Amino acid sequence: MLIERLTEALGADAVKTSPEDLACYSFDAYSQGVLPSAVVLPTSAAQVSAVVKIARDLGEPLIARGSGTGLCGGATPLRAGIVLSFARMNQLLELDIENRRARVAPGLVNLQLSERIASTGYFYAPDPASQRASTIGGNIGTNAGGPHCLAYGTTVNHVLALEMIDDRGECFTTAVDDLGYDLTALLVGSEGTLGIVTSAWVRLLRLPPATGVWLAAFPSIESASEAVSAIVGAGIVPTALEMMDATIVRAVESAYAAGYPEDAAAVLLVESSGEPEEVASADAAIARIARAHGATKWQAATSAEQRDALWRGRKGAAGAVGRIAPNYYTQDVCVPRTRLPEMLAAVDDAARRHEIVVGNVFHAGDGNLHPLLLYDKRDARQVAAVIETGNIVLARAVELGGTISGEHGVGIEKRNGMSLVYRTEDLAAMACVRDVFDPQALLNPEKIFPSGISCREMRT
C-alpha cells in the first residue's frame, strides 16, 4: 500500500525500494540505522506535502535528509519509515542581490551557493567543514556553524524566511520580520522534528575587500588556548580562529603538506577580513598577543595559494587522521572561551586514562571543541574506551558551563546527554513545542529527546 501510494503521487522514478537503495539511506555519517520502508526523491513542495499525507495516513515515520553528512545520526532511520531525500530539490530558486538574499531549495549544496554567486561580490557565510557535500536544508536542520561563524554567526543568523510542510502536509511560512513568536529561530536547529523545509530565503554578505590568514605556532596547547582567550578578551574577533594540536598538525602535513610547522605542539589558524586597514590592525594586534603567549612562529599567508593551502589543511584535518588510525569519532562540545585550557586538559586526561589517541582540531574562538578520538573499531577495548572518553568529555564540558553540542546537533548520539545540560522541566518545555508541531511524532522520531521526557509535566 505504501509503495503504491508513493508511486502514484511521485512517479516510479522518485520512489526507491530496492534493498541496495534502501541500504544507502539507512545510515548517515554517524551510524547505521535500520532499512527505511522507502526512499523518495520529491521535486516540489507539493510532492513533499503528498508524501507527508501518505505517511500520516499509514503511520509511517518521515526522515528528511540532505546529504547525510550529519555526525549525530539525525538523518538515520530508527524504525523504518520514509526517507525524504532532497537530492532533486537542489536549485538556487531566486537571486536578489539588490536586497542581499537568495531563495534556495533545501537540497542545494552549501558551497555551491557561494560558488554560483561569487561573481556578484556576495557570499553565503555559514561554512561547516562538510560544506562541499552538506545541503543548506541539512544545515538549517542542525543550525550548522563552521570556522567563520565566529564573526558571522551560525545558520540561524542567516535564514530570513522558511517555507515548511507540517506534520499534516500543510504548507506554512515563517520570516524573521513576522510578528509574534520567532518560529524561524525555533525551526532552525530543530533537526527535522517540527516540519520539513521546502525552501528558504537566506542572507548574503558582501565579500570583504581584504583577507589575511596567519598561522601561529605554540610550544603547548595551553599557551595556544591562553592566547585565544587573550585575543578575544582584547576585543578582537577575527573572522576565524582555529586550533590544531600536534597530532592533527602531523596528520595534515603528511596528507596535504599545507605548510604547518610539525614541531609545534599547537597551531592557531587565524583569519581576519574587512578593509585593508582593519586587516593590518588585526595582524599587528594578534601577532603581539600570540608572541606574548609564547608563539614561536607567526607566519602570514602571502598569496591566495598559501591561504588556500592553510585552509585546505584545516578543513581536511578529519580526513587526514585516517593516516593515524582506521577510525575516528568526532566529539562536539562548546565551553566558555576562558575554560578552554581546562577543557583541553580534561580531554587529554580522559584519553590518556583510556589509552586512546586524541587529536584536537576546533573552533577555538567560539570555545567549540572537536576532539577526534582515534581508534580501531575491530578492537572492542578501543571502542569501549572511545565511548567512555566521549562521555567524560560531555560531562566535563557541562561542568565547565558549556554544552553538549556546539554545532553538530543532538540526533541519536546525544539524546541521553541532553539530561546533562537540562533539567526535566527544561526538556518538558521543549517536548511541549514538539507536541504542538507534531503530536504523533511522525517527523524524525526518537531524535533529540532522552527517553521518558514528555510534555505532561507542563500540563496545568
Add this chain to the structure above:
Amino acid sequence: MPRDANVNDIAISDALAEATARRRSVALRAGGVFAGMHRSVLDADEIDLRARRAVLEYEPRDLTIAVECGATVAQIEQLLRERRQFLPLDAPDAVRASVGGVLATAWNGPRRHRYGRPRDLLIGSAFALANGTLARAGGMVVKNVAGYDLSRLFVGSMGTLAVLLRANFKALPLPECTRMFLASLPAGTRARAFAQVRNLRPEPAAAWWIGGFAHEIDGDPGDDGRIAILMECDGALLERATLDWRAALGRAGIPETRLLDAGAHAAFSRLLDAPMQLPGAHAVTYRSPSLPSNALALADAVAGVIDRFELQCDLLVDIMNGDVTVRAGGNAAGFAQMIGMLDDALHDLAPRARILAGGGDAHDRLDCFGLLPNALSRMRALKQRFDPHGILNPGVAFFDGGHT
C-alpha cells in the same frame, strides 16, 4: 495590585502558579517604552519587573553577559562600555527601555544588518511558565545546538508565552571610532544617495533617509530630505573611509557632509528615540518592514496618503534594512475619526505596518499589528499549550484569538 517590586524567581513562580490556579490574569510591567506596540491588558494583577535589573554574570574575556530582564538597556551599555564592549540592542529611550521589553517586542534596530538582531545575540534564558514552572534554555556559550532554541522562540511573544527572567547575550567589542555623517539632499539626489549609501565601503553601521522629524533628529532639511549615516570602524580606517564616503556622496550630488564625532553617540540616540516621540496626543507612528529596494517607493506612497488627509508627515527610512517609519500628526478636531481612515489607507499600502506609538490609546483603537503572520495558527497552538488558561498578558496581541 502591583506585587512587590523586588520579586525573585521563586516569588514570580508562586505568583504565576497561584494566578493559574485562580484563573487570574497577570500583566507584566517593565519600562513601558514599548507599551504602544501592543494592546493594553485589562483587569489583571500586575507583576512589576523593573526592580529585577541585576547583572547576573559578566565575563568580559568571554564576551558574554547575563542580566535580569528588568535591566535597562542604558545600564548594560554603560557596564559594557567600561570594558570597551557593547550590545547593539538599539532600543529607544535606553534609560527606561528594559532588556525584557526589547525581546518581548522583537525590537529590531538599524544596526542589525551589521551586528545581528537582538535575538541573534541572545544565547540563553531563564523563564517562568504560566503554571509557575521555572525553566531555562541555552546557556553562556556562543554556540549551542542542544535542543530547541526556546530563548529565541520567546522573542516577539509580548509576554504571552512565559515570563522572561534572565537573558544571556554575547557581547561585541566596541568599535574604536564612531562618526556620524549628516547631509542635506539637494533636489533630485535622493535615489542616487540611497544607492550610494547602500554600496558604501566600509559598510555603514546604520543609515537613514529622513523627511521631517525637524525637532527630534539632527541635520538641516534639504530639498530632498536629509541623510544620517553612522560609521563604526577601526581607528586606522577612519580618515580614509571618511574621504571615500564623502566622495561617494559627492557622486550622488551631495556637496557637503557634516561630521559628528563627540556628538555621534547622542545623535544616534536621538535617531533611535525619534519614532517613539509624539508631538502631542494627535499623532501616531507606524513602522513597516520592507525590502531595501522598495523602501523609498513605500515611503513616498505613505507620505502621499498622509498628505491626502492633510496631516503632518515625518518619515524615517532605514536604508540598510528597509524599515519605513512614518509619524502622522495634526491638530484637527476630527483627528480621531480621520486617523481611523488613515489607518485603513496605510495598511492598504503597507499591510505589515505596525504601530510603535500613538496618542489617545491608538494601539487599542487602531490596527495595532497590521498583517498577522502566516503561521498564526501554530503560534496560537503554542500559546494554548504554554498558557492554557490565558493568564499571561491576555489581550495584548493576537495569540489568544482576541484580535484578528
